Amino acid sequence: MVTDLTKTYRTPFRRRKVEALRGVSFRVARGEIFGFLGPNGAGKTTTIRTLMSLIKPTGGTAQILGHVLPSRAARMRVGFLPEQPYFYDYLTVPELLDLAGRLFGIDRATRKKRADFLIDRVGLGRARNQNLKKFSKGMMQRAGLAQALMNDPDLVVLDEPMSGLDPIGRKEVRDLITELRDQGKTVFFSSHILTDVESVADRVAIVARGQIQTEGTPSELVATTTISVDITMRVAGLADDKVAALVARGPGKSRRVADELHVVLPADADVDAWLAAAHADGAKVVSVSPRHESLEDLFLRHIGSADSSAAAMEGRV
Amino acid sequence: MSNSASKSSAGISPSAALGGGPLGSIGRVWAIALNTFREAARIRVLYGVVILVLMSNVLALVLGEMSIYEEQRVSRDVGLAGISIFGSLTAIFLGVFLLYGEVQRRTVHAIVSKPIQRWEFVVGKYVGMALVLTVLVGLFGAAMAAMVTYQGGGVTSALLKAVVLSWCEVLTVAASAIFFSSFSSPFLSGIFALAMFVIGRLTPDIAAATETAKSSWIRLVTKVTLEIVPDLHLYSVSGRNVDGDPVSVHGDFVSWGYVATSAGHGFLWIVGLMALAALLFSRRDFA
Numbered sequence: 001m002v003t004d005l006t007k008t009y010r011t012p013f014r015r016r017k018v019e020a021l022r023g024v025s026f027r028v029a030r031g032e033i034f035g036f037l038g039p040n041g042a043g044k045t046t047t048i049r050t051l052m053s054l055i056k057p058t059g060g061t062a063q064i065l066g067h068v069l070p071s072r073a074a075r076m077r078v079g080f081l082p083e084q085p086y087f088y089d090y091l092t093v094p095e096l097l098d099l100a101g102r103l104f105g106i107d108r109a110t111r112k113k114r115a116d117f118l119i120d121r122v123g124l125g126r127a128r129n130q131n132l133k134k135f136s137k138g139m140m141q142r143a144g145l146a147q148a149l150m151n152d153p154d155l156v157v158l159d160e161p162m163s164g165l166d167p168i169g170r171k172e173v174r175d176l177i178t179e180l181r182d183q184g185k186t187v188f189f190s191s192h193i194l195t196d197v198e199s200v201a202d203r204v205a206i207v208a209r210g211q212i213q214t215e216g217t218p219s220e221l222v223a224t225t226t227i228s229v230d231i232t233m234r235v236a237g238l239a240d241d242k243v244a245a246l247v248a249r250g251p252g253k254s255r256r257v258a259d260e261l262h263v264v265l266p267a268d269a270d271v272d273a274w275l276a277a278a279h280a281d282g283a284k285v286v287s288v289s290p291r292h293e294s295l296e297d298l299f300l301r302h303i304g305s306a307d308s309s310a311a312a313m314e315g316r317v
Numbered sequence: 318m319s320n321s322a323s324k325s326s327a328g329i330s331p332s333a334a335l336g337g338g339p340l341g342s343i344g345r346v347w348a349i350a351l352n353t354f355r356e357a358a359r360i361r362v363l364y365g366v367v368i369l370v371l372m373s374n375v376l377a378l379v380l381g382e383m384s385i386y387e388e389q390r391v392s393r394d395v396g397l398a399g400i401s402i403f404g405s406l407t408a409i410f411l412g413v414f415l416l417y418g419e420v421q422r423r424t425v426h427a428i429v430s431k432p433i434q435r436w437e438f439v440v441g442k443y444v445g446m447a448l449v450l451t452v453l454v455g456l457f458g459a460a461m462a463a464m465v466t467y468q469g470g471g472v473t474s475a476l477l478k479a480v481v482l483s484w485c486e487v488l489t490v491a492a493s494a495i496f497f498s499s500f501s502s503p504f505l506s507g508i509f510a511l512a513m514f515v516i517g518r519l520t521p522d523i524a525a526a527t528e529t530a531k532s533s534w535i536r537l538v539t540k541v542t543l544e545i546v547p548d549l550h551l552y553s554v555s556g557r558n559v560d561g562d563p564v565s566v567h568g569d570f571v572s573w574g575y576v577a578t579s580a581g582h583g584f585l586w587i588v589g590l591m592a593l594a595a596l597l598f599s600r601r602d603f604a
C-alpha cells in the first residue's frame with residue numbers, strides 16, 4: 001500500500017528540482033499481479049526505489065506486507081529485480097545466488113538447493129560456470145530474477161522485467177510471473193510496454209508524470225466506454241442497388257469486401273432496428289461486436305492528458 | 318517444475334536473520350567482506366603494486382651492497398617504507414573506488430534492498446578491504462624478512478613491531494578513505510584521504526613548524542587540523558623521539574606496550590570513522 005508518495009530530486013549543480021513523484025497512491029492486493037504501466041520518465045523506477053528503501057521519499061508513506069517502510073522485516077519477505085540489473089561481474093550465478101542467500105540468512109544447504117532450482121528455472125543451467133561479465137543483457141535479467149527469488153518471497157517487485165528480452169524471453173518472464181502468482185505470491189512489476197502488462201496483470205495502474213492516472217483491472221479500464229458497434233454481414237446474391245440502399249440507411253460508415261459488408265455504427269445508434277431492417281432486406285448477419293476503447297487508447301489518452309492538472313487530479317486514486 | 322522447491326520454507330530461520338542479533342549481523346558483514354575480497358583480488362593494479370614493492374626491495378639489496386656497512390639498514394628502511402607508503406596508497410585506492418563502484422554500477426541496489434543494514438554493508442566493505450591489505454602487508458613483510466635474512470641478518474622484534482605498526486597505519490588510512498568516499502566522489506575522496514595521510518604522518522613536524530608562527534590564527538587552524546586527523550605518526554616512529562628517547566628500528570625500538578597502545582588508538586579511529594561513514598552512507602539516495 002502506497003500513500004501519497006512524493007519525491008523531488010535535487011540536481012546539485014544545476015540547482016534544478018525534478019518532481020519525479022507528485023503524490024502517488026495505490027494499493028496492491030495480496031496474491032495479485034499488479035502492472036505498473038507508464039511511459040519512460042513517468043516515475044515507475046522512482047516509486048520502486050522508494051519502496052525498496054534505496055531512496056527516501058520527500059513526502060508520503062508506504063507499507064509493504066503490513067510493515068511501514070523502511071523495514072527490514074519487509075525486505076526479508078520481498079524479492080527485487082532492479083531496472084537494467086547489474087551484479088558483481090566477477091561472480092558466477094551460483095556465487096551470486098549464494099551471496100543473496102547469505103544476506104537473507106539462509107543456511108548453506110538450503111542456499112545450494114534453492115540456487116540449483118532457480119538456475120534451472122530461469123534457464124541459466126548452461127551458463128552456470130560462466131562469470132556474469134560474459135552475460136548478455138537477457139542472461140543478466142534472468143540472473144536478476146533468480147536472485148530476487150532466493151528467499152521465496154511473498155512479494156516480488158520487478159522493475160521492467162521484460163526490457164531487453166527477445167519475444168521468447170518476454171513470454172518466459174510472463175509465464176514466470178503467472179507461475180509466481182499461482183504459487184500465492186504477489187507480483188508487482190513495471191513496464192512501459194502495454195502488451196506486456198495487458199497480457200498478465202490482474203490489475204493495472206497507469207502512471208504518467210509522477211502521478212497515477214487510473215487504476216483497475218484491464219477489463220474494467222477498457223469496458224467503460226463503447227466507441228462503436230461493428231457489424232459484418234454477407235450480402236451474396238443481393239442486387240447492388242439493394243446493398244446501396246442498405247448502406248444508405250445506416251448512419252455509420254461501411255465498406256464492402258467481396259461478398260461481405262462491414263458496417264460501423266456509432267455507439268448511440270439503434271442497433272436492433274438496423275439489424276432487423278438489414279435482415280428484412282435479405283442480408284445475413286455474420287457478427288455484431290461492440291468496440292471498446294482499447295487499453296492502448298486509454299493509455300495514450302492518459303499519457304496525453306497528464307498535462308492538464310485537472311485530468312491528473314481526477315485520475316488520482 | 319513449478320511444484321517442488323518453492324514450497325520449501327527457503328531455510329530462513331527468522332531469528333537468525335532478522336533479530337538483528339549479533340550473529341545475523343556478523344553473517345551479513347562477512348558475506349560482504351568475502352565478496353569484497355574477491356572483487357579486490359581481481360584488480361590488476363594490486364599485482365602491479367606487489368611487483369613494484371618487490372622490485373624496490375631488490376633495488377635496496379643492490380644499494381645495500383654498495384654501502385658496505387649499512388646493507389641491512391637500507392633493506393629495513395626500504396622495506397618498511399614500502400609497506401607504509403604503498404600499503405597506504407593501496408588503502409586509499411581501494412577505499413575510494415570499492416564503495417563508490419558499488420553505487421556507480423548499481424550493484425548496491427540488489428544488496429541494500431535485501432535485509433542487510435547499511436552499516437553492515439559499509440563495515441563489510443571495510444573488513445573485506447582490511448583483509449586484502451593485511452595480505453599485502455604480510456607479503457611485503459615476508460619479502461623484507463627474506464631480504465634481511467639473505468643479507469645474514471635476523472628478523473628482530475623491532476622489525477616485527479615496525480611491521481605491525483605499519484599495518485595499523487594502513488588500516489587506519491583505509492578507514493579514512495572509506496569515510497570520505499561515503500559522501501564524495503573518488504577524486505575528492507582520494508585528495509582528502511591523501512591529505513589526511515600526509516598531515517597525519519607529519520603531525521609533529523607541522524606542529525613544530527607552526528609553533529613559532531606569529532599569527533595566532535595560523536596556530537589555531539593548525540592545532541584544530543592536527544586534532545581532527547588520525548595520528549598516523551604514531552606508526553612510523555623509527556628515527557623519531559618517543560617519550561623523549563630516540564627510537565630506531567635499527568637499534569632501540571619501542572616496546573610492545575607502545576605497539577598495543579598505538580594499535581588501540583588506531584582501532585578507536587577506525588571505529589569512529591566507520592561509524593561516521595555508516596551514518597553518511599545510510600542517508601544516501603541510490604538513484
Ligand SMILES: Nc1ncnc2c1ncn2[C@@H]1O[C@H](COP(=O)(O)OP(=O)(O)O)[C@@H](O)[C@H]1O
Pocket residue numbers: 009010011018019020038039040041042043044045046047604
Ligand atoms: N537521480 C535522479 N536525479 C534527477 N532526476 C531523476 C533522477 N532519477 C530519475 N529522475 C527523473 O525522475 C523522473 C522519473 O524517472 P523514473 O522514475 O526513472 O521513470 P520511469 O522508471 O517511469 O521511466 C524522470 O523525469 C527522470 O528524469
Ligand SMILES: [Mg+2]
Pocket residue numbers: 041044045046083160
Ligand atoms: Mg524505469
